[in-house]
Amino acid sequence: MFKTLIVILMSSVLVNNYVLSKFLGICPFLGVSKKLDQACGMGLSVTFVMLVATVATWPIQRFVLDKLGLGYLQTIVFILVIAALVQFIEIVLKKYIPSLHKSLGIYLPLITTNCAVLGVTIQNISDGYNFLESMVSSLGCGLGFLLAMVLFAGVRSRIENCNAPKAFKGLPVTLIAASIVSLSFFGFAGIIENLLG
Template sequence: MAASLAMIFFSMILVNNYVLVQFLGICPFLGVSKKLDSAFGMSCAVIFVMALATAATWPIYTYILEPQGLAYLQTIVFILVIAVLVQLVEIIMKKYMPPLYKALGVYLPLITTNCAVLGVTISVIDEGYNFVESLVCAVGAGFGFMLAMVLFAGVRKRLEDAKPPKCFEGLPITLVSASVVSLSFMGFGGIIENIFGA
């Protein structure tokens, strides 16, 4: 049991990273990764929302929607739950962490429409995970999001000192850098399965 949970957790960070492998949550990845502190703060908020959203949506789907034959409403219900949780995070940050709240700006409400958060809540249902596995998957996906954000914040810091060709300045060099970081995660493909014997 512990080995399968560890495999789920680490595969969500390295092998199935939502940002660098599945290309979900790209908007905050490109928008908030300019500074390390805002990237870290956004990542913590996403981890919190992912874990809470999964903890709320899994029982709603398992015990209410599916038994009542309303499984087709999962996307709408999940989006509503995520929106409520993001509002909660926004209120808490505004009250207790005003500098981080100001630094995240418009990107904090965008967690509501962050497809990585919705993707986790739907994928745990599709994978047939139980409640504990779902939570481990969500937290692992959140830490994978954090890893991608922090790594890319470091890359972007180095890009500020670089002198790319004129045609690559700005967004083009950012996208090229993101693709190189993403390619580096392809190497993790078989490692998790070999370690945990799956």
């Protein structure tokens, strides 16, 4: 049991990294990774929202949609639940923890339309995880996103200063750097089987 959870966690952080191998959440990955503190803030917010979204959507799928045979409404229900949750979290943070709202608040609205959050909730259902496994998988995906953001923020601060060819300036060179970071994550392939198998 414990081993299964570790495998799920490790594989979603390293091997099946949401940004670098599944291409989910590319917009914030490229958009907010310019500075390290912003990258951390975004990564933490995404992790937090993923966990909360899983807490909300897993029971809805299991006890409402599946029971009533409304599985086809999954997409609509999930996106609305996530959007409402994000708004709710923002209001609560603003009222009770203003300091946290100040640092994370600006990222929260962006997360509503982040495909990584919707992706992880749908993936948890289609992988047939139970509640605990879903939570661990969401935590892993969030941490994987945070790891990718932080690593890439470091890479990007170097790119800003380099003298790229004219046509490659800006976005193209960033994408090519992302390609190399993604390549480096290939090194983790098989690590799960070797460590825990």
